[in-house]
Amino acid sequence: MAIGIIGGSGLYALDELAVSERARITTEWGEPSSLLVCGTLKDKRVVFLARHGETHAIPPHRINYRANIASLQQCGVTAIFAINVVGGINGEMCPGDLVIPNQIIDYTWGREHTYSDSDTLPLQHVDFTDPYDQALRATLLQAAIGAGITVHAEGVYGATQGPRLESAAEISRMANDGCDIVGMTGMPEAALARELGIPYACLALVVNMAAGLGNQQITMDEIEAVMAQQIPAIRQLLVSTCERL
Numbered sequence: 283m284a285i286g287i288i289g290g291s292g293l294y295a296l297d298e299l300a301v302s303e304r305a306r307i308t309t310e311w312g313e314p315s316s317l318l319v320c321g322t323l324k325d326k327r328v329v330f331l332a333r334h335g336e337t338h339a340i341p342p343h344r345i346n347y348r349a350n351i352a353s354l355q356q357c358g359v360t361a362i363f364a365i366n367v368v369g370g371i372n373g374e375m376c377p378g379d380l381v382i383p384n385q386i387i388d389y390t391w392g393r394e395h396t397y398s399d400s401d402t403l404p405l406q407h408v409d410f411t412d413p414y415d416q417a418l419r420a421t422l423l424q425a426a427i428g429a430g431i432t433v434h435a436e437g438v439y440g441a442t443q444g445p446r447l448e449s450a451a452e453i454s455r456m457a458n459d460g461c462d463i464v465g466m467t468g469m470p471e472a473a474l475a476r477e478l479g480i481p482y483a484c485l486a487l488v489v490n491m492a493a494g495l496g497n498q499q500i501t502m503d504e505i506e507a508v509m510a511q512q513i514p515a516i517r518q519l520l521v522s523t524c525e526r527l
């Protein structure tokens with residue numbers, strides 16, 4: 283068993299990993315965003331992938347999500363933890379907060395979002411009632427409790443196209459739809475993992491209040507300040523999670 287960790291904005295490497303190999307993988311769907319960094323963490327095999335590339339050069343809509351998930355599978359990954367930064371829509375999910383979402387609404391478009399348009403895999407209509415793996419979510423939650431890290435145990439993730447942020451009216455519509463948080467990279471990643479049968483859970487860091495709900499404008503400065511402050515807690519939570527698997 284190997285644990286896949288997909289690092290999002292602010293998490294481009296996992297210093298805690300005792301690295302044994304940096305693998306350049308090619309898949310039927312092309313190249314993943316970065317080298318796959320393989321190693322051990324708390325005696326578990328871990329494979330780390332930087333979703334936007336190691337220098338954050340790949341925007342959300344240009345990420346090759348299919349190659350990313352397939353490359354992790356090729357490396358023997360049987361469980362994926364995805365780290366995503368998000369905006370808060372629910373007034374209780376504020377900058378600095380961590381959320382383990384249990385549901386997702388997909389507003390993205392035009393992304394290569396399935397393996398079912400290749401000749402290799404048969405057409406499948408995968409069940410996506412619960413888009414995130416319950417056992418992995420429970421492990422994350424228990425690890426957070428054990429490490430004294432506060433998390434929101436549930437939330438609805440709204441996945442938008444980006445790379446621009448949303449208008450206030452779009453956020454208002456998403457709030458009406460039931461979204462608690464908004465991010466640009468949650469889909470099609472979660473669905474592709476489901477298609478390949480790999481259990482997948484997300485740990486989301488709220489870095490700003492979504493458009494129209496906080497400051498008059500959302501700035502990269504405020505987002506980067508929250509990331510710098512909270513990425514250590516995410517690292518700690520990932521270590522505790524690996525320990526429990």
Ligand code: HPA
Binds near residue numbers: 370464
């Ligand atoms: N919207 C979409 N994606 C995001 C946001 C946001 O407000 N903050 C961080 N990622």
